[in-house]
Amino acid sequence: MNLLFSNDRRGEYPDSWYAATANTLPPFDRVRGYIRADVCIVGAGYTGLSAALHLAERGLDVVLLEAHRVGFGASGRNGGQLGSGQRMEQDGLEKLMGPEDAAKLWDLAEEAKALTKSLIETHKIDCHLKPGVAHMCFTEKEVAGEHAYADHLADRYSYTALEKLDHDAAQALCPSPSYKGGTLDMTAAHLHPLNYALGLARAAQAAGVRIFENSWVSDITKGSPATLQCDQGKVQADHVILACNGYLGGLDRQVSARVMPINNFIAATEPLGDDAARVLTQDVAVADTKFVVNYFRLSHDNRLLFGGGESYGYRFPDIDATVRKPMAQIFPHLKDVRFDYTWGGTLAITMKRMPYLARLAPNMLSASGYSGHGVGTATHAGKLMADAIAGEASGFDTLSKVPAPRFPGGHALRSPLLALAMTWYALRDRLGM
Numbered sequence: 001m002n003l004l005f006s007n008d009r010r011g012e013y014p015d016s017w018y019a020a021t022a023n024t025l026p027p028f029d030r031v032r033g034y035i036r037a038d039v040c041i042v043g044a045g046y047t048g049l050s051a052a053l054h055l056a057e058r059g060l061d062v063v064l065l066e067a068h069r070v071g072f073g074a075s076g077r078n079g080g081q082l083g084s085g086q087r088m089e090q091d092g093l094e095k096l097m098g099p100e101d102a103a104k105l106w107d108l109a110e111e112a113k114a115l116t117k118s119l120i121e122t123h124k125i126d127c128h129l130k131p132g133v134a135h136m137c138f139t140e141k142e143v144a145g146e147h148a149y150a151d152h153l154a155d156r157y158s159y160t161a162l163e164k165l166d167h168d169a170a171q172a173l174c175p176s177p178s179y180k181g182g183t184l185d186m187t188a189a190h191l192h193p194l195n196y197a198l199g200l201a202r203a204a205q206a207a208g209v210r211i212f213e214n215s216w217v218s219d220i221t222k223g224s225p226a227t228l229q230c231d232q233g234k235v236q237a238d239h240v241i242l243a244c245n246g247y248l249g250g251l252d253r254q255v256s257a258r259v260m261p262i263n264n265f266i267a268a269t270e271p272l273g274d275d276a277a278r279v280l281t282q283d284v285a286v287a288d289t290k291f292v293v294n295y296f297r298l299s300h301d302n303r304l305l306f307g308g309g310e311s312y313g314y315r316f317p318d319i320d321a322t323v324r325k326p327m328a329q330i331f332p333h334l335k336d337v338r339f340d341y342t343w344g345g346t347l348a349i350t351m352k353r354m355p356y357l358a359r360l361a362p363n364m365l366s367a368s369g370y371s372g373h374g375v376g377t378a379t380h381a382g383k384l385m386a387d388a389i390a391g392e393a394s395g396f397d398t399l400s401k402v403p404a405p406r407f408p409g410g411h412a413l414r415s416p417l418l419a420l421a422m423t424w425y426a427l428r429d430r431l432g433m
Contacts, residue, residue: 002249011214013069016343019194022195033232034236035236038061038238040063040228040241041063041064042228042241043242045072051383051385054382063237065212066213066214067216073246075197076194076197079190079193081297083188083373084110084185086377087370087372088353088354090105090157093105093106103157104398106157108380111380115376116196117129123200125203132282132285134173134184135185135287136170138179147164162183163183164183178330190284215231222361224238239363239365242364242365243367243382245261246261259368260349263311264346265323265342265345267305268303269340271301272302275333283298290326292309293307293308293372294330296330306323307323316344323339347370350369350404352405354371354399355381357385357399359400
């Protein structure tokens with residue numbers, strides 16, 4: 001089975017609130033016959049779109065291939081949170097990489113956040129970009145750790161944007177009985193993820209990128225040039241970028257051994273009216289400290305967009321039940337609220353929860369495994385690969401130094417072993433361990 005075709009209709013966006021409110025683009029043609037390019041990119045999510053845009057702005061002839069539609073995958077389905085820092089916290093990166101490389105990774109993460117905001121402003125992308133992401137905690141111990149981490153960022157990195165929230169401040173922002181405190185970062189942001197992807201596609205097309213949809217790459221022959229085989233044609237290119245994330249399939253075993261696809265789910269409630277103030281009193285996004293993270297925000301039409309629950313196989317479960325259970329724990333008064341939209345999507349994680357950037361051949365680069373932190377990181381990874389092709393590889397090389405161990409069990413056993421591990425962590429969440 002192939003995750004590209006397991007849960008979706010070919011060439012169609014999922015029935016999400018994002019798709020229902022998207023600034024849609026007319027469909028692009030599929031690849032037919034023979035095409036030659038300087039660079040061929042596989043995957044038209046944030047990574048591929050950003051790489052294509054930045055390469056075209058450097059004057060290269062770029063072909064961008066998408067198996068379905070632009071922004072079809074995680075880029076058009078996610079929680080829309082543009083976070084600060086890397087997915088792994090800085091104290092963990094300091095132990096893993098040492099203080100010097102950890103500092104470089106912090107700087108790259110802040111570049112990612114700034115790049116995303118800059119692209120939205122420069123290309124006038126209408127994606128409801130708003131400031132503010134809160135991180136909420138369930139216990140006093142977690143609150144103390146969150147506040148200590150804010151002090152660490154201020155002391156070590158001069159990052160003073162994290163506002164500490166005690167119990168009263170947390171309740172004033174998000175009146176859920178579950179949360180005891182946390183932090184609020186107003187330099188982080190949230191947005192409409194599919195409209196952001198579509199805006200990047202418009203900018204890339206205007207810069208000269210040749211975009212092809214419904215063009216699934218079934219095989220890549222490495223070489224100079226490399227050859228990429230699609231359903232009804234092929235592309236030859238001097239350079240190749242793999243920007244597939246959770247939808248890589250079997251295109252490259254080196255990447256698939258280190259990058260695991262998992263499924264995550266979101267529901268959009270009916271418009272909440274005055275009841276929205278019992279969810280959030282400010283227009284910010286929230287993520288919490290559960291291992292299987294709950295994340296949510298209010299939409300511009302006053303719905304609760306709530307993400308929660310994961311699965312590790314090819315088929316999506318009952319999404320309504322999967323999302324409603326954690327949502328009702330956070331907001332008991334909404335346990336019977338109507339869901340107008342529910343959808344799932346496939347993202348990708350790594351063992352270290354850091355992106356996996358790799359040079360797979362002298363002329364082939366890959367970036368994936370954003371582990372739920374992809375809005376800014378994937379956008380930036382695309383630019384870093386464009387820079388590397390142009391001979392400016394310092395940022396790419398810094399991220400590619402992060403250790404990326406293989407998942408245990410090999411390609412065949414990694415999914416069931418991951419499911420066992422995740423079940424254990426979910427149990428820890430329920431027990432408050």
